[in-house]
Amino acid sequence: MNTAPNMITFLSRQTVTAATPMILAGVGELVGELSGVINIGIEGSMLMGCIAAYTVTGVTGHGTAGLLAAMVTGMVMAVIFAAATVWGRADQIVAGTAMDLLGVGLSGMIWMMYQNWRENLGFSTALPHGSGFSPLAIPLLRDIPFVGPAFFEQYLLCYLTICLCVGVWWMLNHTRLGLIIQALGDAPEACHAAGVRVRLGRSMCLLFAGTCAGAAGAYLSIMQTHAFAADMTGGEGFVVLALVIFGRWKLPGLVGGCLFFGLINSLQQTLQTARYTSQNSVLHALTHVPFQFFQMLPYLAAIAALAVMSRNSPGPRYINIPWPSAKT
Amino acid sequence: MATLPPALRLSEIQKSFNGVPALDGVSLEVAAGSVHGILGENGAGKTTLMNIIAGLLRPDSGSMEIMGNAAPVGSVRESRAFGIGMVHQHFKLADNQSVLDNIVLAVSKSLWSRRGRGVLQNIDYWCRELNWTLELQKPVRELGVGQQQRVEIIKALCGGGKILILDEPTAALTPAEVDELSSAVAGLANAGMTVLFISHKLQEVTRMCRVISILRRGKLVYSGGVAGLSMQQIAEKMVGAKVDVPRLVQPLGHAESRVLLELQSVDYRIGKREPPLLSQINLRVHAGEILGIAGVDGNGQSELAAVISGTVDPVAGRIMRSGAARADAPANSACIPEDRHKEALVPALPIVSNLLLRKYRHRPYVRWGFCRFGKWRTSAAALMRQYDIRSRGIDDAVCTLSGGNQQKVVLARELSDAPEWILAVNPTRGLDVGATAFVLRQLLDARARGAGIILIHGDLDELLSVSDRVAVMRGGKLLATPWPQFTRELIGRMMLAGA
Numbered sequence: 040m041n042t043a044p045n046m047i048t049f050l051s052r053q054t055v056t057a058a059t060p061m062i063l064a065g066v067g068e069l070v071g072e073l074s075g076v077i078n079i080g081i082e083g084s085m086l087m088g089c090i091a092a093y094t095v096t097g098v099t100g101h102g103t104a105g106l107l108a109a110m111v112t113g114m115v116m117a118v119i120f121a122a123a124t125v126w127g128r129a130d131q132i133v134a135g136t137a138m139d140l141l142g143v144g145l146s147g148m149i150w151m152m153y154q155n156w157r158e159n160l161g162f163s164t165a166l167p168h169g170s171g172f173s174p175l176a177i178p179l180l181r182d183i184p185f186v187g188p189a190f191f192e193q194y195l196l197c198y199l200t201i202c203l204c205v206g207v208w209w210m211l212n213h214t215r216l217g218l219i220i221q222a223l224g225d226a227p228e229a230c231h232a233a234g235v236r237v238r239l240g241r242s243m244c245l246l247f248a249g250t251c252a253g254a255a256g257a258y259l260s261i262m263q264t265h266a267f268a269a270d271m272t273g274g275e276g277f278v279v280l281a282l283v284i285f286g287r288w289k290l291p292g293l294v295g296g297c298l299f300f301g302l303i304n305s306l307q308q309t310l311q312t313a314r315y316t317s318q319n320s321v322l323h324a325l326t327h328v329p330f331q332f333f334q335m336l337p338y339l340a341a342i343a344a345l346a347v348m349s350r351n352s353p354g355p356r357y358i359n360i361p362w363p364s365a366k367t
Numbered sequence: 368m369a370t371l372p373p374a375l376r377l378s379e380i381q382k383s384f385n386g387v388p389a390l391d392g393v394s395l396e397v398a399a400g401s402v403h404g405i406l407g408e409n410g411a412g413k414t415t416l417m418n419i420i421a422g423l424l425r426p427d428s429g430s431m432e433i434m435g436n437a438a439p440v441g442s443v444r445e446s447r448a449f450g451i452g453m454v455h456q457h458f459k460l461a462d463n464q465s466v467l468d469n470i471v472l473a474v475s476k477s478l479w480s481r482r483g484r485g486v487l488q489n490i491d492y493w494c495r496e497l498n499w500t501l502e503l504q505k506p507v508r509e510l511g512v513g514q515q516q517r518v519e520i521i522k523a524l525c526g527g528g529k530i531l532i533l534d535e536p537t538a539a540l541t542p543a544e545v546d547e548l549s550s551a552v553a554g555l556a557n558a559g560m561t562v563l564f565i566s567h568k569l570q571e572v573t574r575m576c577r578v579i580s581i582l583r584r585g586k587l588v589y590s591g592g593v594a595g596l597s598m599q600q601i602a603e604k605m606v607g608a609k610v611d612v613p614r615l616v617q618p619l620g621h622a623e624s625r626v627l628l629e630l631q632s633v634d635y636r637i638g639k640r641e642p643p644l645l646s647q648i649n650l651r652v653h654a655g656e657i658l659g660i661a662g663v664d665g666n667g668q669s670e671l672a673a674v675i676s677g678t679v680d681p682v683a684g685r686i687m688r689s690g691a692a693r694a695d696a697p698a699n700s701a702c703i704p705e706d707r708h709k710e711a712l713v714p715a716l717p718i719v720s721n722l723l724l725r726k727y728r729h730r731p732y733v734r735w736g737f738c739r740f741g742k743w744r745t746s747a748a749a750l751m752r753q754y755d756i757r758s759r760g761i762d763d764a765v766c767t768l769s770g771g772n773q774q775k776v777v778l779a780r781e782l783s784d785a786p787e788w789i790l791a792v793n794p795t796r797g798l799d800v801g802a803t804a805f806v807l808r809q810l811l812d813a814r815a816r817g818a819g820i821i822l823i824h825g826d827l828d829e830l831l832s833v834s835d836r837v838a839v840m841r842g843g844k845l846l847a848t849p850w851p852q853f854t855r856e857l858i859g860r861m862m863l864a865g866a
Contacts, residue, residue, distance in 0.1 A: 213481055214478065214479045214480070214481050215471055215472065215475050215477060215478055215479065215480060215481050216478040216479065217481070218461075218464060218468050218471060218472045218481065219472060219478075221461070221463075221464070222461040222464065222472055225461050225462070225463055225464075226459070226460065226461035226462065226463075228459045229459045229460055229461045229469070229472065229473070230472075231423065231443070231459070232421075232423070232443065232453070232455065232459040232473065233443075233472055233473040233474075234422075234442075234443040234444040234447060353463075
């Protein structure tokens with residue numbers, strides 16, 4: 040850890056690892072917002088994804104089953120949210136807050152029940168050996184300096200996320216489906232006149248977003264950590280909301296924002312460890328700083344970046360306006 | 368020709384909103400290859416009927432036949448498959464997307480293909496047919512209203528439209544654009560299209576259509592040829608009563624009475640380096656006269672209105688209001704702004720609040736700092752009767768009213784306290800025959816009472832019929848016209864000279 044190249048390799052790899060779940064949840068949230076629905080409850084959906092993936096993997100011993108369960112759970116959360124906002128015309132901010140609280144509470148409750156149940160049966164609550172995912176290195180490509188370990192020694196879901204990003208970017212910019220999704224949030228009456236069913240379209244976008252959030256939750260619990268803890272998303276769902284604005288509702292901007300957040304996050308983790316091991320007196324002096332301060336840094340950076348970058352951001356015009364909208 | 372089935376046949380279409388009938392058993396036949404005018408006042412049900420034909424609304428009962436085949440109602444896709452294309456009054460375009468993307472969005476069937484060659488060829492074909500050029504890559508928001516309308520028409524045609532519905536297509540167009548549109552409509556009819564032309568402007572409809580149908584309060588009251596009907600007869604059928612367009616009998620030339628409003632060498636510009644929007648404006652409004660100001664839109668009329676009402680300050684010159692140089696319009700003046708929704712009304716508030724906007728904090732509407740809603744309501748109810756505002760009650764949000772009734776709310780608020788002078792900007796824009804007559808009559812009543820009125824108006828015929836004197840705005844300058852020889856032709860020339 041004392042040579043600079045090692046350090047860069049380590050940091051870049053950590054950055055991608057930390058950014059992946061946010062990119063995944065962010066792509067979904069972006070599509071949802073473009074269609075005119077903001078879901079501020081993705082934190083809740085991610086947490087439900089975490090617990091679903093963890094418990095199903097724990098019971099079945101198959102990580103893939105856990106991942107699928109997380110995606111289905113995210114979809115179920117999206118169905119509830121879509122029913123309330125798209126079909127029931129509920130305010131999206133209020134309904135989203137409710138979805139967040141639901142996710143936090145329900146995932147914690149399921150976690151306690153799961154622990155009791157497993158312990159009564161005499162099982163461990165830890166994941167069965169080998170059931171969680173491990174990083175999947177791609178031969179040859181992993182040997183590229185710096186970039187190799189960052190992008191080619193990751194979990195399978197990270198590769199899928201990269202493919203998803205490319206696919207969604209292409210879809211948004213080069214297909215009629217992309218036009219429809221953007222028009223849903225910007226000019227739903229144009230969609231309606233074109234024979235596109237606005238509420239159905241928005242519901243589909245929300246289902247996609249929910250699936251993504253669920254998968255992002257699975258990434259946190261059965262890939263990155265192999266553990267579950269209450270509130271383990273730590274506000275990442277909300278940071279994703281900010282990063283969508285930061286990226287001005289464009290996919291490349293969103294991905295860049297997520298990587299930036301991931302970089303700050305891995306920097307603060309490195310700093311936390313380095314202050315104890317380093318001989319450098321300045322770094323060593325940081326041992327007196329509480330660790331929470333370091334944990335706060337990425338969020339501070341997110342707020343600062345948002346304040347600087349998001350002036351006059353032109354978001355979709357029909358966010359939080361239910362269809363059919365009252366005239367004038 | 369006689370054997371050809373009608374392009375469109377509607378039978379017994381019935382539709383009501385929240386229990387209020389909007390269409391009451393409308394049956395209608397439209398011959399193939401014709402330009403068919405649909406006339407009616409605001410709120411007569413024209414747009415509702417067209418939305419039903421286009422599949423955007425589902426009627427409560429009734430059926431539709433297209434080219435002799437029974438067509439399902441209430442589905443945009445089905446209507447389009449049967450060849451219905453609709454151009455809405457308020458365009459349904461995605462502003463941020465390009466012209467081509469808007470057309471692809473509406474026309475293509477595939478979810479994936481975005482650059483379909485078929486679409487491009489189709490656009491090209493219709494553009495050549497109509498002799499139009501479209502900048503396909505430009506975002507729609509950068510186009511003018513006339514161009515946006517062309518995008519809508521091309522969109523409808525490319526979607527396989529055989530029956531084209533144009534809903535109030537001329538409402539936002541300049542006279543030159545109206546002429547171009549009417550030649551395009553004639554061209555479409557020659558190419559075998561059937562065009563349904565909806566309007567409340569009689570002159571246009573009688574010029575463009577040979578067959579008209581007239582709706583009144585949800586009922587079809589006339590359907591047949593235009594020939595042999597006078598304007599007066601058509602207007603009566605629309606309104607259901609005799610209409611006389613108010614006209615000033617004895618215009619005053621040079622009023623001797625008190626000067627109520629005077630502008631002395633007023634200049635206005637936005638930035639120091641910008642060209643002036645108003646330069647050297649001198650005008651006087653006397654008690655008991657209507658000063659009409661004509662001009663092509665965008666020659667400084669909006670700025671003049673803003674300066675007079677006191678919403679902006681002139682950079683030079685003096686404004687004397689009611690004989691005093693003061694910055695704001697005094698309480699005894701009235702302003703009927705250009706944009707009802709943005710400047711005159713709070714659309715989401717109920718009628719009662721909108722009527723009391725100017726005096727809610729004066730006695731007797733408030734006492735000890737508390738609103739006296741009872742007084743509000745009795746006062747508002749009286750105004751609604753007096754000005755014939757039609758709604759279900761004074762608690763309805765203003766945005767649920769028709770355009771004519773919204774304007775009546777504005778008039779009731781502004782004119783009920785006998786203001787000394789009145790500024791009115793395009794007060795009849797978008798109103799039907801009956802409501803227009805009502806508004807002009809109110810202005811003439813105010814004049815008879817001794818108010819001084821400055822009327823900035825885009826409709827030259829109406830302007831000439833009620834004004835004592837007329838001036839023309841051109842390029843930010845105010846040009847006086849000789850009195851009393853101001854004729855339509857002379858003023859038209861002055862409006863356009865050198866432009």
